[in-house]
Amino acid sequence: xxxxxxxxxxxxxxxxxxxxxxxxxxxxxxxxxxxxxxxxxxxxxxxxxxxxxxxxxxxxxxxxxxxxxxxxxxxxxxxxxxxxxxxxxxxxxxxxxxxxxxxxxxxxxxxxxxxxxxxx
Amino acid sequence: xxxxxxxxxxxxxxxxxxxxxxxxxxxxxxxxxxxxxxxxxxxxxxxxxxxxxxxxxxxxxxxxxxxxxxxxxxxxxxxxxxxxxxxxxxxxxxxxxxxxxxxxxxxxxxxxxxxxxxxxxxxxxxxxxxxxxxxxxxxxxxxxxxxxxxxxxxxxxxxxxxxxxxxxxxxxxxxxxxxxxxxxxxxxxxxxxxxxxxxxxxxxxxxxxxxxxxxxxxxxxxxxxxxxxxxxxxxxxxxxxxxxxxxxxxxxxxxxxxxxxxxxxxxxxxxxxxxxxxxxxxxxxxxxxxxxxxxxxxxxxxxxxxxxxxxxxxxxxxxxxxxxxxxxxxxxxxxxxxxxxxxxxxxxxxxxxxxxxxxxxxxxxxxxxxxxxxxxxxxxxxxxxxxx
Numbered sequence: 001x002x003x004x005x006x007x008x009x010x011x012x013x014x015x016x017x018x019x020x021x022x023x024x025x026x027x028x029x030x031x032x033x034x035x036x037x038x039x040x041x042x043x044x045x046x047x048x049x050x051x052x053x054x055x056x057x058x059x060x061x062x063x064x065x066x067x068x069x070x071x072x073x074x075x076x077x078x079x080x081x082x083x084x085x086x087x088x089x090x091x092x093x094x095x096x097x098x099x100x101x102x103x104x105x106x107x108x109x110x111x112x113x114x115x116x117x118x119x120x
Numbered sequence: 121x122x123x124x125x126x127x128x129x130x131x132x133x134x135x136x137x138x139x140x141x142x143x144x145x146x147x148x149x150x151x152x153x154x155x156x157x158x159x160x161x162x163x164x165x166x167x168x169x170x171x172x173x174x175x176x177x178x179x180x181x182x183x184x185x186x187x188x189x190x191x192x193x194x195x196x197x198x199x200x201x202x203x204x205x206x207x208x209x210x211x212x213x214x215x216x217x218x219x220x221x222x223x224x225x226x227x228x229x230x231x232x233x234x235x236x237x238x239x240x241x242x243x244x245x246x247x248x249x250x251x252x253x254x255x256x257x258x259x260x261x262x263x264x265x266x267x268x269x270x271x272x273x274x275x276x277x278x279x280x281x282x283x284x285x286x287x288x289x290x291x292x293x294x295x296x297x298x299x300x301x302x303x304x305x306x307x308x309x310x311x312x313x314x315x316x317x318x319x320x321x322x323x324x325x326x327x328x329x330x331x332x333x334x335x336x337x338x339x340x341x342x343x344x345x346x347x348x349x350x351x352x353x354x355x356x357x358x359x360x361x362x363x364x365x366x367x368x369x370x371x372x373x374x375x376x377x378x379x380x381x382x383x384x385x386x387x388x389x390x391x392x393x394x395x396x397x398x399x400x401x402x403x404x405x406x407x408x409x410x411x412x413x414x415x416x417x418x419x420x421x422x423x424x425x426x427x428x429x430x431x432x433x434x435x436x437x438x439x440x441x442x443x444x445x446x447x448x449x450x451x452x453x454x455x456x457x458x459x460x461x462x463x464x465x466x467x468x469x470x471x472x473x474x475x476x477x478x479x480x481x482x483x484x485x486x487x488x489x490x491x492x493x494x495x496x497x498x499x500x501x502x503x504x505x506x507x508x
Contacts, residue, residue: 002426007426007430010423010426010427011427011430013496016495016496027498034420034448034459034460034463035420036498036499037498038498054496054497054498055496055497055498056418056419056420056496056497056498056499056500057420057423058420058422058423059422059423059426061420062423062496
């Protein structure tokens with residue numbers, strides 16, 4: 001059902017944790033399946049220099065958050081903002097059809113964190 | 121070698137059972153309807169299996185009808201009684217297997233009225249509720265013997281008495297219970313009982329419906345005179361022989377297995393409940409011996425199940441996020457669990473070959489994965505609260 005890359009990220013997710021005084025913070029939840037994600041970003045010179053998250057959810061949600069944070073790290077705010085769930089799914093090498101919606105959580109949480117950063 | 125802790129989903133076929141089946145596939149392979157010696161030999165095997173099934177549940181051989189499994193047996197029992205009665209009211213529960221629930225919903229759409237009884241916090245139906253739900257036009261009570269998710273065993277004898285007292289037919293989906301706990305259909309007062317071979321070390325795709333002599337029921341599969349004209353279709357004789365052998369063996373080892381599985385289940389439960397905020401689901405005593413169902417706060421069961429799978433340990437979730445949106449277990453919700461608890465429930469079902477070592481490994485791995493997932497979870501904050 002899940003490919004090797006998804007399982008790898010699920011088994012050993014990257015960038016897990018919280019952050020003291022983040023420059024941006026986003027929290028999203030899926031009313032559809034109850035998954036919840038909190039994302040923290042540090043921004044320096046318009047670039048994401050640190051990123052942490054916590055996720056409550058299934059394998060797809062965990063793997064998506066892990067790879068999305070990998071992808072966002074080092075990107076400019078504009079580049080990170082342009083990331084979509086399909087970019088995340090593609091980077092994971094695909095997700096089962098029914099699990100695509102789980103990747104939306106990572107996209108949304110990142111966008112929320114960026115919005116919070118911009119509002120400051 | 122992996123550790124299989126999902127015996128309520130299905131079991132492997134016991135080697136002794138398989139040997140009997142193999143012989144039936146290659147040697148006594150005749151069609152039981154044939155008049156020649158091949159047919160007679162096959163019929164002999166089926167007849168012996170019929171007696172074995174009857175013996176195991178306190179019925180007579182003429183009351184056993186072979187089917188393709190639990191789902192067909194449930195469909196036949198409920199639709200068959202409904203078709204005979206043409207109209208009326210059926211009492212069931214909200215925690216039945218889908219084979220019963222969906223069949224009742226189908227009949228509801230066809231004009232039958234259905235009462236879906238609630239269950240208590242342990243997942244058991246209250247006998248009083250059954251009696252109170254009876255109407256003048258009640259044609260059937262269909263209540264599962266033991267629940268597939270939490271293993272809770274219903275007060276069958278009391279329900280049987282109520283059914284008898286009011287002259288209402290009593291069907292039970294005993295798919296999870298047969299071969300694991302003693303069942304005597306006449307002592308309990310059961311009119312119809314569904315069972316399935318692959319839940320007790322027999323093959324998949326074969327089961328039986330016990331129909332008490334004189335029960336008003338119609339057939340649902342038409343086409344030939346098999347099974348006294350009640351269930352058409354060439355008999356799956358190797359499967360049926362396997363069913364017979366498996367149920368005999370299960371009955372023989374039942375007492376020992378019960379004690380062994382219950383002890384292993386207790387060991388696993390005690391180990392896992394050392395984790396904070398872990399909720400044990402189901403009845404503490406009146407349950408299938410090998411069932412342990414626990415909700416670990418702050419985690420999603422599918423994630424735990426997959427992590428265990430990567431470690432070679434097979435368990436199942438009460439809720440499977442497979443349909444796009446997570447459908448938390450309706451059984452746990454009926455028992456009053458919160459949606460979070462239902463989403464966090466994992467079912468371990470211990471079987472005949474599991475060892476103490478299996479249990480200790482599974483407990484250890486589960487504990488470390490739960491801790492890992494909780495560290496990842498924004499929903500979990502250990503406040504050191506006591507387990508419930």
